[in-house]
Amino acid sequence: MGDRSTIEWTEATWNPTTGCDRISLGCDNCYALTLSRRLKAMGVEKYQNDGDPRTSGPGFGLSMHPSALAIPRQWRAPRMVFVNSMSDLFHAKVPLEFVRQVFQVIAETPQHTYQLLTKRARRLRRLADELDWPPNLWMGVSLEDATHMHRVDDLRQVPAAVRFLSCEPLLGPLTDLKLDGIGWVIVGGESGPKHRPVQQDWVVDIRDACNEAEVPFFFKQWGGRTPKAGGRLLHGTTWDEMPQRLRSATT
Template sequence: MADSTEIEWTDSTWNPVTGCTKVTAGCDLCYAERFSERFRGVKGHPFEHGFDLTLRHGRLEQPLRWRQPRRIFVNSMSDLFHKEVPVSFIDSVFDTMEQASWHTYQVLTKRSSLMARYLSRRYKGDLAPRHIWLGVSIEDAKNTVRLAHLKAAKASTRFVSFEPLIGPVGPISLKGIDWVIVGGESGPRARPMDEAWVLEIRDQCKSDKVAFFFKQWGGTRPKTGGRLLRGREWNQYPDKSAKRRVESVHGASY
């Protein structure tokens, strides 16, 4: 678990699983893989085995020892719903999230159908607790089916990360979604993001009253292009304390 992180939309990261495999074009230049593989073969290093899928049993109860409430990005270096992660291990992760309920957890996946299936199994006629945010990653129009899976999932708080946004997503409905993140790709071969793609998503958020967070333009480094969209930072989060859907932490709502 990282006590701090440079990811703008969260406070800390918790990685009970590390490593993954590619599923779609958004994975091609994976930052987590690039970082992990630098240490492959380094004896004693946490990433001695590079980006191979690894279950970190010793990390399962870490949030229980973290007493200060915070937003926690779960598995920033993996995907909890990877098909090779045993259901019993996913159960243990959810057990911890339910017990350490003073935190807010942000669980993001590209395996949206597996997530929806798991939530149906675990919560049956109920919904996941509101402090466990369930989200999907969508990089272009080809993968918007993940949005349909998310809407059907037994989640109380739903979010979408359009990152890395490598193409337009086209017309979509965000009704039923609580939060949207948009970000460009970063790294040595980062694919550029068109402003029109971002504005299309932002305007849909406005229309559907969804909190909008613009993370970065991307480039060689995450902060290369800055965070301003039409001269403004967008730092909105779901407002869980009131019926009003959208709240900005650094300015007015829509």
């Protein structure tokens, strides 16, 4: 089934695939790893064949769940839906045909707005022309530090209605971040026992870049041992800016 979400910038999660593997420093303390282990130990069927997201190779498991494709059709009231909070739809092990099926569900449920996030921006760019892009799909890439700025360049070539950046966990400054072609930026510090601290200057620089480019800015958290440990205030203000949902996605 789909799950109501506690993530501040969405309302529900939908996981047509589960499982992933490490691709960069932002994956080191992945919340999905801890959660998937817990669900697997609880005997939740969907997570029994997934591998450790920090490893790859013959023992790695990424599972596709065709039965999950029907879930959004069961939601009548409009929702903001985060796609694959526990996986990456553009992982190399997910066939193009299955990606197309996910996109088809999105197109056939225009009452919802879907947020799809990937670290595999190169494959996203390569497949973009082979996909039909519905107007109720927002496409984003994760950007944890300046060494992965190429993901933003790849995203710019994707014909999504909204292109967005998730700078979480933010692990370094994003100096000279260019926001042309980008419609939304999320920033957040890391949480958990092994969290790496975020510096205020890094967050302020991104906020200022968003303000200058007139791009909505969403500050999710400072992070700490728990997601709420450091709060969400930046200079005394909560930043909850988001793009407007497209009229065609709600009518």
